[in-house]
Amino acid sequence: MMDFGFTEEQELFRKAVREWCRKNLPLEKIREWDSKQEVPHDIIKQMADLGLLIMTAPEEHGGVGADWVTACIAAEELAYADISIAIPVLWLVESSWGFVVDKYCTEKVREEVIRKAIRGDAFIGIASTEAGGGSDVAAFKSTAKKEGNEWVLEGEKTYISGTEEALKFGGGFFTVARTASAPPGAPHRGMTGFYLPLKAPGVEVSKRFDDMGRMAISTGGFLMKNVRLPDSNVLGEVDKGFYLTMEGFDAARILIGAACVGAAQRALEIGMDYIKERRAFGRPIGKFEGVQFELADDYAELEMIRWLVYKTAWMMDERYKKKRFSPTEVAKWISMCKLKAPHFAFKAFKDSMLWHGAYGYTKECPLEMGLRGIMSYCIGAEGSTNIQRIVIARELLGKEFIPYK
Ligand SMILES: Cc1cc2nc3c(=O)[nH]c(=O)nc-3n(C[C@H](O)[C@H](O)[C@H](O)COP(=O)(O)OP(=O)(O)OC[C@H]3O[C@@H](n4cnc5c(N)ncnc54)[C@H](O)[C@@H]3O)c2cc1C
CATH class of the missing domain: 2.40.110.10 (Butyryl-CoA Dehydrogenase, subunit A, domain 2)
Structure with a gap:
């Protein structure tokens, strides 16, 4: 039988990360750090204390040996809180490339950078x-x-x-x-x-x-x-x-998928709060089908992408633990996440901003930070959209259809 539930441990982990984010990453702080162009070091150290940094690294290397589903939960929660996605980016760049370096490095390099990065003392x-x-x-x-x-x-x-x-x-x-x-x-x-x-x-x-x-x-x-x-x-x-580079991109792209889901969820929640309160033509704008149908469509798409991401993270765990799927098959699923999640998240921010009217266009409204941040993943950080399409098509049609060969 299929079971789409998270384990009790994963649920508790999500709760703990969300609670830490609620206390330490309120939107006013995110706005402040966005303006100052800096994440306070103390926040990174706290993330280290929570065991969030390079969390898939094994315990003997200083990590917590988390699986990729759990890492995606962290990505989702961090981006739900920091919709500018600066902290999720910092965290996921370290999580994915720290993972690859840790996997293939000598003990000397592990000592020099990985153990320090896990403690929040290096990038x-x-x-x-x-x-x-x-x-x-x-x-x-x-x-x-x-x-x-x-x-x-x-x-x-x-x-x-x-x-x-x-x-x-x-x-x-x-x-x-x-x-x-x-x-x-x-x-x-x-x-x-x-x-x-x-x-x-x-x-x-x-x-x-x-x-x-x-x-x-x-x-x-x-x-x-x-x-x-x-x-x-x-x-x-x-x-x-080259193969190590592709392995790192895989890790980064699945975490990007999860981060985009978290940020999009928050964008829609901010929008829902607003459309229940804001009135036009004598009623809350959320009563108009033109608004609520958009919300319903976005919500359905959000859930589709969320489960695409978690299925893919599960496949990645199966790949690493049991060699159950081939690396290229998993890469195809990962590219589907990277293809869909950023563009959907961008749409969620855009729709929510439109529901906010003129206020949505100001910096008093937090949504514009999300739109700007998510765009980096639409453009190409950790691989452009078309490159994801090429990876997917390569798996569907065969290597002889790679367009640049
Ligand atoms: C905010 C941000 C942060 C970044 N951080 C990092 C980082 O930490 N480390 C790092 O190494 N890089 C980083 N990058 C760079 C990122 O990896 C590249 O932007 C990405 O790989 C695309 O490369 P490019 O920008 O040179 O675009 P190009 O490779 O020049 O591509 C330009 C356009 O052409 C399209 N294109 C290219 N080839 C094909 C093809 N065969 N078929 C169809 N379309 C194609 C692309 O999809 C894209 O739209 C970052 C980028 C951004 C925006």
Whole structure:
């Protein structure tokens, strides 16, 4: 028989996270941090105390060994509270790329960054995108050449979330660089994953981008000029970094799906409160079918996407625990979440803003923060919309239908 329920432990966990969010992440604070463009460090430390940071890492590595369904619950609750999605972004970037680094790193790197990030004392993110484009991972220009026991990295990474955080608190990024020429027909081979501390000599951090949303987490870029990393900073096998990058994207994308569900739920709840009170033509506007039908449609879509996300998170757990589904099958489901959840959440914020009339267009109303923040996931953070479509179609039609090959 199918059981769509969460375990008692997961329900208790959701309650605890929601209660912490209610006390510590009220919308007035979210607005303040959005304006100041900073998440207070104390909040990150509290999240660490709750066991939320890189929570899927095993206990022996300092994590709590959470499953992906539980991680999605955390993502949903954090974004329900912080609809600007800055804290969810910071949290999920660390959760997914910390997961990959932890899985493939040496004990030295684990000590240097993972254990610290889990305690809230360092930042760990992803630096894959380059100025020439982010979608075509195999075309990246950054290189790493072996010299003795060291790797020398050259190149540039841009649109990277968390550069200021990594400068302030220490830490760095999962990054990929070309280490061998690609064999014909396999451009994704010959890339290697590295842990790159942002303060490594030769890394020059450029200024923060003036983003339109999720203002409390920075986005920046950096040059790598003769950056020398020890062999111990290689993640996984040399020349196989593309696969690690895809594994990290999978983790990030499922958490994005859950975060978008949480934020959209809040947008609709804010809207429902308003349409029950606001009156026009002698009655609450929620009595008009033009408004309530939109709400009903949005709510139905929200639930469809919520269960798509949790089914996918369950598949991911089955993949890791029991090798039950193939990685590419799970990737297809994950891409369906990343394809649908951000655009739906954007619509939920837009609809709720419209129900608010002129007030919805002001910064007194919290909804505009959500619209700005969610847009980052519609555009492409952790992979653009069309790239999700390509992943899905690849699984449906076969690899010979990949459009760029
Ligand atoms: C707020 C924000 C934060 C980010 N944080 C990070 C980060 O922390 N680390 C990091 O590495 N990157 C980060 N990125 C970059 C992100 O990963 C890229 O934006 C994404 O991979 C797309 O790359 P691009 O922006 O270069 O667009 P491009 O790759 O140039 O694509 C532009 C457009 O063309 C479309 N397109 C491209 N190829 C195809 C195709 N074959 N078929 C159909 N359409 C196609 C895309 O869908 C997109 O709409 C961030 C981006 C944003 C907006």
